[in-house]
């Protein structure tokens with residue numbers, strides 16, 4: 618409940634303040650559970666290793682990052698996500714995760730701006746999750762300038 622409030626208030630403030638940055642300084646961070654569990658490709662190391670078969674949302678993440686120019690990584694956990702986000706060259710973050718991880722991440726990287734998008738859990742927590750791509754594209758359009 619507390620996590621949901623943090624995420625909702627954060628996103629409300631983000632939309633109110635309208636932070637916008639060049640695409641190259643925006644990082645999209647997605648959780649490893651979005652990567653289909655039976656796919657053997659090492660997209661956690663480099664998302665561009667995805668061959669775009671379309672069986673999980675990694676395909677759309679690759680296409681979105683190529684089209685918009687933002688950087689995109691798959692994180693193995695909250696600590697790694699925070700480390701990615703704290704890179705000084707990163708000015709804004711779009712984070713995909715479960716609500717609890719999003720809330721912890723927002724607090725961990727504060728005051729860096731984060732738009733938080735919660736993932737869907739059709740197979741339960743932490744396995745073969747997915748994200749609403751319309752919501753994610755909206756977040757990207759709200760954070761990238763130009």
Ligand code: SF4
Pocket residue numbers: 652653656657658660667668669670671672673674675676
């Ligand atoms: S879209 Fe296909 S190739 Fe890419 S990570 Fe998902 S399952 Fe693997």
